[in-house]
Amino acid sequence: MRIAVTGSIATDHLMVFPGRFTEQLIPDRLARVSLSFLVDELEVRRGGVAANIAYGLGGLGLDPLLVGAVGDDFAEYEIWLKAHGVDTAAVHVSGERATARFMCITDEDANQIASFYAGAMQEARDIDLRRVLDGRQRPDLVLVGPNDPEAMVRHTHQSRELGLPFAADPSQQLARLDGPRVRDLVDGAHWLFTNEYEAGLLLARTGWTREEVLDRVGAWVTTLSAEGVRIDRAGLPVLTVPAVPDAPVTDPTGVGDAFRAGFLAALARELPPVAAARLGCVVAATALSTVGSQSYRIDRDHLLTTAERAYGTAAAQELAPALDGTR
Template sequence: MSESLDLLVLGNAIVDVIARTDDAFLGAQGVTKGAMQLIDEERAEALFSVMGPATIVSGGSGANTAVGAALLGARTGFVGKVRDDELGGLFAHDLKATGVAFSVPAATDGPATARCFVLVTPDGERTMNTYLGACQGLTPADVDEALVAKSRVVYLEGYLWDPPAAKDAFRKAVQIAHTAGNAVALTLSDAFCVGRYREEFLGLIRDGSIDILFANIGELQSLYETDDPDAALKALRDERNGRGMHLLGLVTRSSEGAVVVKGGEIRSVPASPVRDLVDSTGAGDLFAAGFLAGHARGLDHIACARLGALAAAEVIQHIGARPQTDLVALAKAQGIV
């Protein structure tokens, strides 16, 4: 791709397998409600065999953000690894069909394309069991230096911090982006993910690797090891990197909306109205998509957060983490763009 991008996402290339269920099923399967748990291929096959009817769609947290931003008019690209199998082909086709640039070669051997079993309970909460498969094979060689240098924001998915080679890919992307004068964003992804890599994530923030941080309030509380959400927000507000600069932080709080933390200030943005909460999968991903698409349009931080809240509200009113409504039309109707 010769043209520049507004957003380049590095993340897990995953196909979502989504099924409705209930708390009893979660208990019987021994899974933690509302969390993301990593599973092996044997467990993946066993879980699939006992799940109810499922919807199969391309997913992955970072890919959802790339697609959402593209549907809001941003020029986006995605860096992730699939296998040259049926699900890998489905993932690549779906991504490109929405206008997201995706050119990472598929693996020709090794584990199958990753899949995430998303179990949605009647309250709209989603519980994820993820077989990472081929997406763990992302390496620095898959990071195109020219592409990163031409991307105004490079967005890193916290979930991808698990595989060691992917960490090296992240670090390579950060160095290239900052050398080119571009911004780097990180999403914390999951409170359990934060628990595994708290010190490393804080290190990325404090050494200046990260310019923009996305998190939900639970993830932020995990990051700062506090049960007090206000204390977590104040800790983020006071956070500075090695150059003494404040971080831009975007924190979602479910029905309470979102918070923009910048320059020592904490500002709240209300949630967009939701008629019927069906599936909370992708809410944070689409908030980030809306915010970053607004950023690409040159909107101020509050308007960007409003666009993020609108995109998040749309996606939780149906099954699946990809928008089903014209987001640009919705944003225009609300006077955001």
Template sequence: MTDMKIATVGVHVLDTHVIGIESIPDGSDGQLVETIRMSPAGTAGGTAVVLRRLGAEVLSFGAVGVDPVADTLLALLEREGVDVSGLVRKADHQTSASVIPVRPNGDRPAWHCIGANGAFTLDDLDRAALDGITHLHLGGPEFLGGEAAGELLAHARSLGAVTSVDILAPGDPDLLAWVAAALPHTDYLLPNDEQVLGFTGASSLADGARALVDAGAGCVAVTQGSKGALVVTADDVVGVPAYPVEAVDTTGCGDAFSAGFLRGLSLGRDPAGAARLGCATAAQVAQGIGTDAGTYDLDSVVAFAG
């Protein structure tokens, strides 16, 4: 099996999922719910967990606070086998956290605190710790800014690593301008459909993704929820369908897609084949609560993908 040693850099969050929310109680009233569950999440942290389950060696880099939220998040990541030695503690910031009330129909609004993710800089990352990586995945380049993100990605490439980027913020042309300097150093950009259309103002996903390729990204693999993914390069546009499953909670499905896609690349798949593994991985996560839902591994996901 192809070795994969990946650095997942950037956004780490502790998600608290509350299942069975029909409404917010009036006044100070209470309400019983089905489940309250915590899970590691974020465009770096959630992707790290899934990559580890798919057999990759994973080193996480980012910032957390000095608080019980960090203790819980680090424990959950370590339980999955993620190396958390690159996560620095910031005494003057709380750990990033979200509370996600999941409605019976699957809708999942969220309350989110950016916390220490907003304080992470390149000075917090020991570059020597990146030696030997085969991949670097940057989740949330907007917190570093395009220049710093580009510097990190260029360094990873100088080590021979494949680079990938997942932007957390909603699609907006100003946000794209803020991170544009990172795109020429990005082998694989992994946005969702709303981001692509928002960043570019394009009338179709394919046109929007092509615009991002023109801006420097080597390949753009766009997630489209239940519609699957669209993989766009300078030469090709390929649609990859989602796998039909009974979805319980779609939180973390984008991070799971990223993990499966990157693991597929490490195994020698072409981008479309990697996207199929990404969609199959997302399907596992959708059937449970949180990014760490389920008990799948690489063999079972490959078998599921067919």
């Protein structure tokens, strides 16, 4: 199964605040907030949702096609991605703007405050999937991840026009997208990905009920942080998969992307949704224990050991064939 991953490619600047954000907020002064956090640590890491997911897919033995826009500072990052199994031939390089920047502060309760500079990502709207896919193996799925809003709409429309199944993952861009655009991005998706907060925001933006969303997508996958994952499908029982228990928490950045990589890799190997969610949770737990979105290592034995501890021997055995191609 060939997966084209569209979305952001960025550099992450990750900082750690040795305290709690909530202790710095004065309830009756929230209308005028002016805060500065003195941080103890700074990590500069490779990131961006599309690149993070592609990294995980590459490590799991797939050959994902990364589709996004970067600056001319991308050369070293590109070498890294290629070394981890990612096809970067469809990445657009801007001659004017730098690669996008994600800046995030995490407190001791794993709460985060972040900002994102789009940079070259603004030019992703100029990427034509028809031209990108011309002469290449036709993908079996296009993931439309958070990106320049016009790019997200264009990639969704072109997936429909080309008859390509697509997954909708609006993620952080739900805060920027209006109702008509969100409805457009979701309608007809084979898979819809959100976290629990984004699920509520999506319903508010679209004006749809949960049932109306499910009438328009194949399945809705909602990550629930430490509670695991819920998969909703119209007319079928809800599927729930718990998270890996007692997973060490080092840095939550990119954990959702790691989940998506594991989930999609399992689907690519024709595993059922529950098994896919379990692999997603196992990969997410591995990513959670490292700093940065692409610092975790895909190790078959480690993943299977984690899966057996979390879900039992039979579940681990079910996942084993899906991990035979890990790098």
